[in-house]
Amino acid sequence: MNATFLSSGDLLIDRRAHYAQMLADAGDFHAAADLMAQTLAKAPDWAAGWMMKGQFSLKSGALGEAIADWQHAAELDPSGTLGAQMHLAAHGIADVEPETQAAYVEALFDQYADHFETALLQKLDYVVPGKLQAMIAESMAAFALEGFARGIDLGCGTGLMGERLRHAVSHLVGVDLSGAMVAETARKDIYDALERAELLNFLIEPGRVADLVTAADVFMYCPSLPPIFAAVHGVLREGGMFAFSIERHAGPEDQVLQDSLRYAHNGDVVRQTLAGLGFEVVAVAEEVIRQDRGVPVMGMLFVARKPEQTLAATEIAEAEAMDAPAPVLH
Structure with a gap:
């Protein structure tokens, strides 16, 4: 800031x-x-x-x-x-306490809201929304999907990701921690609904459901990804997709807080976390996602999918819930 x-x-x-x-x-x-x-x-x-x-x-x-x-x-x-x-x-x-982290991020983006797009697109060569859109389109084609009924764009900012999703999502919700960003985006009429909220609190609210969740350049402001990934998995319907970017950390740690005050995450750990939660990783790309003071910033873009349960898996889950003997699989 x-x-x-x-x-x-x-x-x-x-x-x-x-x-x-x-x-x-x-x-x-x-x-x-x-x-x-x-x-x-x-x-x-x-x-x-x-x-x-x-x-x-x-x-x-x-x-x-x-x-x-x-x-x-x-x-x-x-x-x-x-x-x-x-x-x-x-x-x-x-x-850093979570409340302190959130206060910093909110103030940072409140400050930048009125010139956010100019800085990103003209000065920092920001490419994530377009790259993620292309990966989502390829993944939709691979699974013969024509569109998504409900979508959530986490950390929506001024709608750079949302405007690229609009044609493919019937009902699109944008969520951002910064009130100034939400106000700036509301003038564009991109989203069917906009909410100012901390993203994890938003995701865990009862009744949340989506077929597509995106987070373009959001997780570099999040120190811990597993709780967020778990919440996204809970929100997605079967067959739903989760597309996001990270700044790449090449070291052994799960994540590091850099001098830029952004978190870089270990790509292998991200893959393992997704798989452990039941996601299928559909596509991964390593890209220069922006410039920072003239230096390329390496990132990774992911598209993951929540697979449909097979009939047998559904029967097992229902049997376990009823504390009854599971069916025998042949």
Whole structure:
């Protein structure tokens, strides 16, 4: 999150912070950090100022100072909207509580809502919605599907994925944590319904049902995927599809929180998790999904399917539910 848009409430302090940002933009991070230190001596309770200094300290090579700066910011912003706790976690200082993670993500996308598409499409070469759409279409053809009755687009943002699904889904619901994103998307008339909600809470509400669930560039803001995958499996009808992307982590860990404050997930672990929950992995692609400060970001795109139960499997499940002897299979 860019903390510079948050004023200290003092014009002179804000002006000094602006000068510090100009120094940083010119590449003089040492001078920027020094000027912010002087500025914060006069405004020690300005959480966004400590976030700025943390960034300047980090880029000047002073990680220890950056950590101290983020600790100051975390004390002043306990809700976590500025992301100080996320930075500390990314450097192994502390874990992030789910509420803090959600507060950061909500604030981040509320800030970006009005220029989100411009940034993604024109500056970051974002390709996930189009790639996922193509993979979904190929999977539909493979299973002779003409369309989906009900769809859910998780983390719908401004509707970049939803507009590509509209022709194939009779009733499409968009869900996003950011109220500003939901308001921006509502003006486009893409979805049959829009909800502002945390995605796991949305999925586990009684009565949720879908034939297609998508999540384009959503799970990089989610540290733990198994509970979400399980909830999606519970929502999908038999034969339903689940299409999503991840940032790829090539190391042995299940996932890592990167300096970008996005999570990268291990593709092999994702496959194993899907299979363990009963999904059939239909398609996987490795792609450069966007640029980040001029550096390609590698990702993986998945289409998984909830298989239909065979008649025998259905009879076994019903027998177990009734605590009766299961039928003998021949």
